[in-house]
Amino acid sequence: MEGRREEGIRKGPWKAEEDEVLFNHVKKCGPRDWSSIRSKGLLQRTGKSCRLRWVNKLRPNLKNGCKFSLEEERVVIDLQAQFGNKWARIATYLPGRTDNDVKNFWSSRQKRLARILQASAPSKSHKNKREGPVYDEVITLEAPKFSCSSEGESSSQAQSCSSPPCFGNSEIIKMVPLPDLVKPKLLALEANPVQQELAPTEKNPWIEPQPLIPFLQNPQPQTDLDFSLETQELLARFDPYFDMLTPLVASELGNGGEQLLMEPPFLEPVGSCGSGERDKIGNPITPDFVFDDLPVDMFDQIELLPNSSEQH
DNA sequence: AATCATTACAACCGCTGTTGT
């Protein structure tokens, strides 16, 4: 696209001065006209680069340097299962997080899970995979079918955004396929900060409004729970009976637990569920992505997974 | 203390969709 030689284009880490220039530009002109930043000679950066810098680092109300809380983790996990790798979309449910954050988090997590699974499957290295019924079961588990037109059910849960937190609640955190938990809440709710950002006011077109609900601001201490949580969650995806464990997990989570803003970023048209989540066969979820990045070996191990009772 | 491995983060690239002319 930018085929011509880009002389004087700066790349790499941003300097504080550049940030300041960019910030001032946005302050004046709003978060757009990125390419004009260079054409005006303000910065030797491409518009693309400027936009990215703004979105990922300079935008107000970002949770820079904050690790994902357990609640946020769960949201990402759940929404990823629901939407696939729609990071931007997922990020809209996590105030203060960017698509890049979510993406990075997810890929780190994928690697971690892969390692965990690999480490736990040392012996059966490279035999033929996917021969047993296990894989098929996984698919079934991983692809919960849910109706996209969930107006009906949503009413009973629509309150969740304005009032009580959805998470930190053992019932909510239960490890069942997310759509049952989240989907209804995604509809018929008011705009979130991201949405509002997209509709800036005249006075301060660039200022992002404060989140409607105070979101968890402090990084949650990452403890050993991470591992167990991750492992358990993973197992839960493979073993329907693993749900039995969830109260335990939930209770652990509940303590950290602040609020999870399960609030829809947009008033998603009901139909958009089907259209947005591109899926080969029309189902909203394609299970395979969950495994794409995991070592094939893992399925061997899954076969061996003990029942939930052994997890204690 | 040194080295290696892993994680987290920042930034870039290529592609696609949208919008303006």
Add this chain to the structure above:
DNA sequence: CACAACAGCGGTTGTAATGAT
């Protein structure tokens, strides 16, 4: 309608920080 420019998204890569040995 066609084209170009722009904006946005997702994938990928590079690197600094951190942890483990």
